[in-house]
Amino acid sequence: MYKQGKFIIAEKKAIAKGIFDMTVLCPEIAAITQPGQFAQVAAEGFFLRRPISICEVDKNKGTIRLVFEVRGHGTDKISQLAKGALVDVIAPLGKGFTVLEKGKKAICIGGGIGTPPMVEIAKQYGENATVISGFRNASVVILQDDFKSNGNRTILCTDDGTAGIKGFVTDALAGELAKEKPDIIYACGPMMMLKNVTRIAAENGIYCEVSLEQRMACGVGACLVCVCRTVKNGEEFNSHVCKDGPVFDSKEVVFE
Amino acid sequence: MYKQGKFIIAEKKAIAKGIFDMTVLCPEIAAITQPGQFAQVAAEGFFLRRPISICEVDKNKGTIRLVFEVRGHGTDKISQLAKGALVDVIAPLGKGFTVLEKGKKAICIGGGIGTPPMVEIAKQYGENATVISGFRNASVVILQDDFKSNGNRTILCTDDGTAGIKGFVTDALAGELAKEKPDIIYACGPMMMLKNVTRIAAENGIYCEVSLEQRMACGVGACLVCVCRTVKNGEEFNSHVCKDGPVFDSKEVVFE
Amino acid sequence: MNRLSIDFCGVNFKNPVIPASGTFGYGREYEQFYPLSRLGGISVKGTTLNRREGNPGPRVAETPSGMLNSVGLQNGGVKKFLEYEMPNLVTKGTRIIANIAGATVEECAELASMLEGSAVDLIELNISCPNVKAGGAAFGTDCTIAGQVTRAVKDATSKPLMVKLSPNVTSITDIAKSVEANGADAVSLINTLLGMRIDIKTGRPILKNNVGGLSGPAVFPVAVRMVWQVSNAVNIPVMGMGGVATWEDAVEIMMAGASAVQDHRRT
């Protein structure tokens, strides 16, 4: 079940170089949104909507929060929408993260602009979640305070060491697993990162869910363009990020 | 010589049902604009600019005034631009009206949305100009006060008599000519009206200029799409409204 | 009485607007938006003899006022369509147009014959796909082959047959006349225009398949022109499609000669 409509932008600000943070007032969407789902956002003058992961949901205020990077003319157009303006959104879309029962421990891993969807899922685990996020450098570090206000433990990595520790999130993950194994791992970011996280999780026998990206059109599973390669009981087949995902059991994703 | 740029909208208001009045601050354009010239106005999301006649020029304030009717999605888009916003304009374009020396008398005839260009040309003649304007009904009558503040004499006609006298501008013109013949007649409006004005002017031996309309693309004479049929010394040929016009000697226009 | 209802080559549609094949899945995805019973009919996504995985991704590229796609006819095959989709579709109270595509003339005929027992109202034959035996050239780009496949399918079915024409041809009227002469009860047009986009950051085509089908408002003027040409060249009804996004577009393409319209739902 998803809704479409034009909703008021309650807040909008830039939070890093080319990265925007937009809060949309849409109670009917907020009420049914699960962690890890996404929204299809219209960019005026462009034929296709832009899929944007839902960073956070406030069911009391009836808002969803979209944190996105300007990657082209379309996302640039969306980023120009001002507080108080209307934004055309279809949400919530796709299959979100599996949430374990209270008391279970999770490690949430975000790579660059793959970090936003970790806010809502990490919130479900509070102090039982460790969030490992990695960025190119200090100028594009985002959402660390949001994780802290979730009560999460945070480990910040940058490629060049200009913020947090110098290194990859996978190094930090290995370090964490050496100390204690969580009940579940969530990851979103570049394919290479997801591939490595998947391998490490498998080696440690930990269930892992990854959130994938693909060029998308309808967003609801009708047009079949947002294909990704998956495997079940030894058989490979095509799944679709918008409907079968964006969240997949990492064991079922075929990484080239 | 014409200019292109994005200029600030100094004023914008609706002045009748579906008719908007926009004042644009563009000193470099205002400085060189002649009565009867037009502007090419960009409508966001549309490939072609919309040609709009220049209603009035204020060289001191550095503004031009555009009065236009919403005829489709493009003009509707332009009508949504707010005071203070930027509008992308190319102007002044085309060949304007011939202005006679002081003291000469003129009759200016506007039919419906063909009325706006009469404001600036009538202003040149002050009390020596009689403005005959015709509209479908009272709900779409525009610019009468502007003509009065020009010092012009005004004769208002409506098809249904809901404002001014009931009847066509051509009837009013015939009546005026019976009393006194002006040195020149200017007209802008539906082709049928222009055809009749042209005939009446010819019968009375009065020089007459008409401003034509045609679907347009480049607006500067390069693409040759805005064709109109004209005649000179007995030979018929195609002219182009954007460059050879929009104003033509009525004797040179071929009316079907 | 319903003033919107039409008779299209013997099939009664409660209204002339039908979502285009490939844009609407099997209706399941959009049911909450558009109760299927309100639609004139539904042209379900292309069905082949055997299950097809389709092309690798990326399968889509945005273009000005349109998009390119190269799904590659991914579908579960005709058996799954009959066993899994049809039982659901027949309960929806709308006309069912089965869109079929084969790699050979024989395969197209076999597909049609397998639909014989079903509740399918109208068969739409896609001839824009490559004819394996003719070196991969599309059936729809050659008058003779287009006629042959039409005749073979017509002989294999008792259902009305509509042939979906490719716009990537020198003379679409010649193709239309050939399929009409070979038994087509109707034609639908236009299928997508072949196009390409390149990612200037990488220098590589955006689509993994390099080229794909262009659809959307960008192609609408070509669709209107071809519908106008074809409806003036044949005596069978024309179903118009290609960038139809608004009610004004539907009116315009019907004014060009279409008796019904397949539109491209925008969500």
Added chain:
Amino acid sequence: MNRLSIDFCGVNFKNPVIPASGTFGYGREYEQFYPLSRLGGISVKGTTLNRREGNPGPRVAETPSGMLNSVGLQNGGVKKFLEYEMPNLVTKGTRIIANIAGATVEECAELASMLEGSAVDLIELNISCPNVKAGGAAFGTDCTIAGQVTRAVKDATSKPLMVKLSPNVTSITDIAKSVEANGADAVSLINTLLGMRIDIKTGRPILKNNVGGLSGPAVFPVAVRMVWQVSNAVNIPVMGMGGVATWEDAVEIMMAGASAVQDHRRT
């Protein structure tokens, strides 16, 4: 040295970007915006043997991300071009591409021969116009006729010859190979796609000529695809055009295989 300069079939252009024929007149209208000396060259509007009045209006219709036009080759004829336009153009310090169109093979050849003495750098032969002797079908839609007219023009001129190809064909690579085999020194593509719009208020086509040529960003994906196909099929250079509106578009169509670009100035 100028890193942007290119050699295109023997003609040196100071840069590879050239306004497309028909969009730029003879340069006079845009001179104040774009000093002609800064352009790689100019492809002047289509020139015919005798003066042509062109089609009646309306000649233009807007489309999503594009427009239809049906100017009908209005121009003053080749004599006026040589006597009135050339003397002005030669002073501009840019390469001059003369775009010529004829109603018969012989007329095309005569046009080319009349340019012999002139300072024209490159002849662009438009084969998308109707061949009167072939019942009005465009030269560019038949491999044999396209080859014949190319050969006739090549034999009539000592200047490099570029043939402008029509996209309204089943296989543009076959046409390209045929004109290459018949002496073309280069090809330019794509010309406009045939399209139509209808005014739903009147039910009549917007263009007086009913159909017209579609140009603008809407057709860019088709242009990229055809440039890619043709540049992989022939050994002569390709000048790419069709909806090129931004520098990114120019880069993209050159990545598809074009050595130079004709763009469509937006003002």
